Amino acid sequence: MSFISRGFSGRRRDDADSARIPPGQYVTSDFPVLSAGPTPHTPLDEWTFTLRGAVDEPVSWTWEEFKSLPSQTTTVDIHCVTKWSKLDTTWTGVSVDTLLDGVETSAEYILAFSDGGYTTNVPLEDVTGGKAWVAYAFGDEPLHPEHGGPARLLVPHLYFWKSAKWVRGLELRSDDQPGFWETYGYHNYGDPWQEQRYAGD
């Protein structure tokens, strides 16, 4: 139930964009940074990416091996639960489909895990079929640490807290395990088009 805020007129948006903006969001040309704690800094010669959990055996790549995998460049809109949306962002990285190629699993969920202890959960079908990447470049540049570099998960169709910064791997699971923000009151799934920001939405 909403009412009119006396004297508020707001900033009008370009109609061409408004269909791309989920409810409650505004477009920014900046790139805001949000985090729960300090930015981790893992040296690249110590960095690995691992698939573990509901697999016959864990699969791991070093940074060199990871960068040698077939990569894709994609341009997508991203939506943060803190209300900002950024349109036409370009990322380069490895599709999660590529990472899972040849990996047999009965898992239905993944739990992404990152340096610093961050985790986030996503149904497996939401990171496969061309919907997710592990991205290591933003625009023309290597992904900056503040924005999750050396690599972050990228799942643009969900609120951006699901695109785990400083990602180090995916745990494949048959059950859904709520991640960091999900246990602190944020929505378990996080669809921006249904405005699923907080638990119970």
Added chain:
Amino acid sequence: MVTETPRTRSIVLDLPGWPGHRAGQHVDIRLTAEDGYQAQRSYSIGSAPEDDHVVLTVERLDDGEVSPYLVDVLRPGDKLELRGPIGGYFVWEESLGGPLLLVAGGSGVVPLRAMLRHRAAVRSGIPARLVYSSRSLEDVIYRDDLAQLADDDAVDVTFALTRAWPEGWTGHRGRVDRKLLEEVAWPPVAPSLTYICGPTGFVEAVAGGLVELGHDPAGIRTERFGASGR
């Protein structure tokens, strides 16, 4: 409404049915124009759970869409649509322990003041230090309240003024740098709890500085606003 500084205003809210909140949480405010256009933003609660009213302190951003309305247009008697309280991580209560280091950049002081008022209200013996960075003395929000917390409730308050300071100023001059952090932070060898809130550049510098000084990243909680500029 209380004008705090030239750029900020505190809004005292009457919220029937408010379930209470934890120090550090925020609310989401939604504004609706006559044609149905809506804008939503989040604002930290500056009051303690024990205070009589929920208080939001808002800084007017020059290019803001909601903050200029809240600071310049809203007046007593107006209605505001809000949702909350929100946030489960950037909160403090006594059970989380200490000693506490709170580091504020500009309007980042708002949720940290809620924590200090809560600490005073429950008469917690947990040691607390506040480092508060502002452009100048006239930009310091809650100045009297913080002075009172310093006197009555044994909070160590250090002000850092980055652009202008009065003659004879004995507080810190310039940005919160590594040297200041080394002086005010709790010894890294023992556990402590740090909350940093402010613009992202500020938070990055302070959090990074503390980690370099040997503090456990797991004991540092951050809340940021603004762009990275990259």
